[in-house]
Structures are given as structure tokens and as C-alpha cells.
Amino acid sequence: MAEEKKLSKEAALFEAAGCLKCHQAPCQENCPAGIDIPGFIFKIKTGDIKGAKRVLYDKNIFSATCAAVCPVEELCQENCNKNQVSRSVFIGQLQGYAVEEGGDIDYPEEELTDDPRKIAVIGAGPAGMSGAYRLARAGHRVDLFEAGDRPGGTPYWGIPEWRLSREILEKETKEIEKHLNSVNFNTRIGVDIQVEELLKDYDALLVCCGLGDGASLRIKGAELEGTVDAVKFLKAHNTGENGVPSPEGKVVLIIGGGNTAMDAALAAKEAGAERSIVVYRRSWEEMPAWKAEIRKAIDSGVEFMLQTAPVEIVGRDKVEAMKMVPTRLVREKEGRRPRPVPLEGSEFVFPAGLIITALGQMENPLVEKLQDQEQVFFAGDAAGGDATVVQAVAGGKEAAEKIMVFFREQKERGV
């Protein structure tokens, strides 16, 4: 897939020529990072690829990562004005071309603050790193703390290699690390370092710790061996860790209808599952996963059991089957998702060797702990709702800006 996306020079020029360079371009307005999209495309057209890359990195320090993983059909390309006459410009592919072919660039210069402060950033995912970078480039002293043994966060453990090369991600995180005062891996908050300590030692905290554990399935048999949370499963699949049951040769049921469910279903297929079947309570229409993701899953042979709800996991000491029930959808309120109502008496048992639950993740407990502290700021999944890397990058940067406003106001108040 990553290969498929690559444009040749000729294809890039051809594609770039199709950009209308709209006024207040909707692509740019739809880009969470606010990249000057018509600007970078125009530079490709005029043969200034390095310049194009500079435009990208000026707004998004994870431009190469985002080129690989951005759901462009849901963001910049969705409202491309050219959709009205033919099709959108392939913005994502042009971004990939620019970051690949733009050579080495100097990262954008920032104006240094005359009031440098100390900031602790928690979490080395895209939100934390982009926030840390923004603060560091403004002249602040930034220490980064990460529970894991490497940077990257969700893009590192949650996205398969075929989609995002770890080399690309590492190149970008390394560049960011260069600007930070310290980077501390394997450092768990509340275990290796205490919250109170951080609050005392730092002028501000930027918390980008991501989400907590996956929500569990509250049905009979959920505790049986052979049931695994999608996040854990993906982590193991993408990083090669052990400890989760292998899908090889099994019928795998994935419960849920979001992007994580699609990723898990694809990963199960990739790892040799005999069948990889997504079980979702509602219909295509309500499925929260992006269209492109659903399409990819279908193309890869993932199957779907729609309007089907899990009832019970069946097995003696490990998963052997799942009892399910078809649902009908009842629309109770206009504008709200219809409620799935089980069709009593239609239960059936479907043999399965592995059940993956993708029911969303719960809040990270650290968030509640740090809420209501004046000098604590949140970004990324920890702040809720940042579903994409580019949104996390933008969120991290915005939080950094807020922190700097907070410092200026403190200074004005004479604190």
C-alpha cells in the first residue's frame, strides 16, 4: 500500500498541475495542521520540491508520517473543489512525493522567547512530540517522559509497517529529540517519577499520555482464554511482542466497527487467520470506521457480520465459539444513531478460535489525576477525540501555544 502511493516525478507534476490554487482553499481549511496545501502543490509544479517540503514541515513536524497515514479522503481531499468537476487532487500522494523527494531541509526557524521556562511533556506520541518541539523551538527547556522504550506512540505500535515504515517515523522523532533538553524513556508516571515532583519542578506540564485500556466486553465467557483486546493485539502484531494468542489458522471474530476494528481485522488476516470476520451491531451506514478503511478491509478479504450482537462466548477453558443475535435498528431520535435491538429467539452459535474486542479505549487514569491543575495542559488522545496523527500533531502544537500564552499571562500578572 505504501508502495502503491508513491508518485513518480512525472506523475507528481501531472497531478500538481491539476490543482486550482483556490482562494481560502477548503483543503487547507480541512487540514487539522493547517498546511498551506495549494502553496506546497504549486511549488511541486514549479519544480521547487525542497520548497514544497519546507511548506509542509512549517506546519506539520510529522509530515512524512502523515503522508503515509493521513485519512486524506476524510480531510483535505474531501472538500477539494475539483470534486465538483472530476475528482480531487491526490493531495496525500503529493505530500508523500514532496517529503520523499525534497531532500534534507532545515527545520523552520522560530523566534526565541525572552522568558524561557521548564516544561515536562508526558508521552512521546505525535501530540507530545509536536507540542514539545513547538515549545523547545520557542526557546523553552523541555523534558520528555515516556513510559515505553521508544518514541512514536500510537503510530509506532498501532499502525502496521506496510502502512507506515518505522524508518520514516524514527527519522521524524529523532529530529524532534535533538531539540529537547532531555528525553526519558521507560519512565512511568506514578512509578518511576511522581506527579507531585513534576508539578513542583516544572512551570507547566503537557500531558499526552494517550488512552487507557480497551473497554471490555461484558458478556458471559469474556474471561476465557482466546479473547483479546484489539489495542493489545495490534501492539503485539506490529511490534513483534509475544503474549497474545496467534490468529494463525483460526476463525477470528472482531467485535466493533471503528478504525481499530478494521486494523485488527486486517492484522488478523495478515497473521494467517483462516477467516477474519468483523461483528458489528449496526449497519454500514452507522459504522464509524472511515470509508477507505472499510474498503481496504473488504479488499483484503475481511468479512462482515452486520446487525449482529455478541451474546456469549462459548468454550470449556478457551474460546470455541460465540453466541450471537441478529439485531434490528430502531431510530428513536432524529440525528442520533439508531439503537440495535436484539431479535429474541434468533440466537445462533458461530465457531471461532479467537475473539478480538475493539470497543474503544477508556480514559487514561492519569488524566483524571491531573485535571484541574492550572499548569497542566492536555493534548492528543488524552484530551479526547484526536483520532488521527495529524489531529494529534495539531493538538500538541495548539496546547503548546496555550502554554506559552499561560506563561505570558503569568508574567503580566507578575507571577
Next chain:
Amino acid sequence: MTDLSLEFCGIRYPNPFVLAAAPTTDKEEMVARAFEAGWGGAVLKTTSVETEDVSLVYPMMTGLDYDGKRLAALQNIDLISHYHIDVVEKRVRALKKEFPDRVVAASIMGQAKEHWQELVQRLETAGVDLIECSFSCPHGMPERGMGSTIGQNPDLVERTARWVKEAARRVPVVIKLTPQIADITVAAQAVKKSGADGVCAINTVKGIIGVDIHDFVPQPRVLDKSTIGGVSGLAIKPVALRCVAEIARDVGIPITASGGITTWRDAVEFLLLGARNLQVCTAAMQYGFELVKDLKEGLGNYMEEMNFSSVEEIVGKALPNLVDHNSLSRNHKVVSRVDEDRCINCGRCYIACNDGGHQAITMSEDRVPQIDEEECVGCGFCTTICPVYCLQMERVEEKS
């Protein structure tokens, strides 16, 4: 099929589309293929007497790209054919024998009176239908007193044209003019005075198509140097149209047009401004000889749509509508109007009006251009920018 035949200088062409004197007509086999594709005639690439030394350089062509597309214009530093008259007279014989219904013209160039006259006589003997004289090549040839050196001097035009006309017993003589002259009608007038039968307008426009920005060599580069050349193709169409119109209006001599004709629409425009024969070079090189099928069909369909029963009816039809600037109406007002259903909300017209016009366009919240008809002076620039042609100038009642 619609009759596309048209008379030019006493010759009835089966259709007005003719390959210009260029690489496309420098081989007998190529011209034969072009005739098979349907071209009405061909002007064989300019030839000379056997003693003329023709030393070509390579590469000799560079295109001008625009907005991701190739060949908005083409520059060449080619010279006349390196095939001399001895070869060309044989080709004329062979082509006339194989394609008696097509017009085989030959282009010639000479340094001295004897050369010009010898060329005409030998070609006429070989059975050529028409002689075209190049007084217009802007590069290489002028350095030896040929090409546009003649075309830029009305006295030399008249004298040289007369030599050729005197030598020609039977065939019409057409003089190919250069646009590199302050007033092309003066040169055309000189042709008329000489007794020659028609003009070909225009030859290439002198230019430099580009420079290699990394090693500073202009293009097309010959090893490590370049030279000023002749620009052809779509980009020179406006210059050619103007020259044709001026000659048609002010001189009244049959014109074969050349300069940027690419589509049947271009062809119609040249006819409307007074051309009665249409030469194509760059577009035929770009799209191949098969292009003529589209030119012919397009012209035929246009005639059907417009109820023209002969091409003759089209010739010069736009000339009465070309007047002096002073004579244009000042007593009406036009404003730009948007077809909101077709608008794709790109806002290009807004930028165009704001920075290139009169700040009469604003964008509504749902990105539809709004035209302030008080502020709009009617310059028309926005209509040239819109990618979906949804803006038009419309006449409005002027408030007193």
C-alpha cells in the same frame, strides 16, 4: 460530407489544410503519408540550389511548457532543407504522379537572382503547383543576407518577389512574410506591387524560449551555446491572426495563414479574418498527420451548424467587426455575472478581481462569488480565469 474545397491563388484545394514548409515535409514518404491522411496540400521544406551550403545544428528544438502541459510554443533553430533542388524536383514529380488531386507546393530560398530564378524554373518543369518564397526565416539565414533580412525590407521584398514572378511562367508565387517588421502590411503591399500572387503569414516569431537556470545556457542548447531562434505553435496564434487580419483588411492579397493553427476552431478564426488557405506545422508535428481528420471534420461540423455551404462564405466574415480602438462603443456597460450552478467555489475570480481588477468580487460564506455591479467596471479579467467558464460579461442598463 461537406465540401471543404477552397480556391487559393487560382488553385482549387480539396480542403484548405496544408502542411507548412517544415520537418513534416522534408521527405517524400512523409508527404505521401500526409496526403493519405487527408491533407489538401503540402509545401515542401524550403530548398536551395546545389551550391548552397546548409549546415544544421543539433538539437534544434525546445518547447515551452505551461501549467504542466507541453508545447505551448516551440522554438527551432533549424535551417532550410539540406536537400537541394535536385532532390526536391524529383519529389515533386513523384508526389504529383501519385497524388494528382493534391496541391504540391515548394518553398525556395536563394542568395542571388539567378538562384531564385533557376529554382522556380526547375520546379515548374518538375510540375510543382505553387511556389512559396521564404523571405522570413529569422535565424541563421539572415546572417547571409537571406530569410527575414529580405522580409524586413520592403524594397528587397518587392525586388526579389519580382525576380521570382518573372521567372515563373505558369505557377502562382506566394511570399512568406516575417512578423518581425513594424508594419506587415508594408511588406504585403510590396508583394502585391511585385505582381506575385499571394502571401503566407506568418513565419516564426524571433525569440529565446528559455535558459538553463543551472548552467546559464539559453535553449535550445547546442553543446554549450545557443542562438536566437524562431518561435511557433499555439502561443504565436494571436500574432498570426493579427497579421492575417491586417493584410486582409489593408492590402487585399490572397493569404495562406500560418502560425499556431492547432484545432479546427483556430482554423475557422483564421478564415474569418481573411485567410483562404491554412498551413499547419507545429500541431502536425505534435499530434501527427492524422490531426487533419479532426480539422476537416471539425470544420465540416461547424459549417453544418452555422449553415455555411462553402468555406468561401467564411473567409473574411469577421473583418467588418475589426475596427479602430476609437470606433469602439463607449456607450454601454457590461458587468460580470456568475452562473452559481456551475461555480465550483474555487475563488480564483475573487483573487483575479482583487489583485488584477477592481475589487468588485467578494466571496459569500458558502464560497460563491458575489459581484458588486457598481464596482465592476466590466474589464472581463475574471472570465479568463474561471476554470469552469461560469463567469460571463453581460450588458446592463447604465444608471443615469
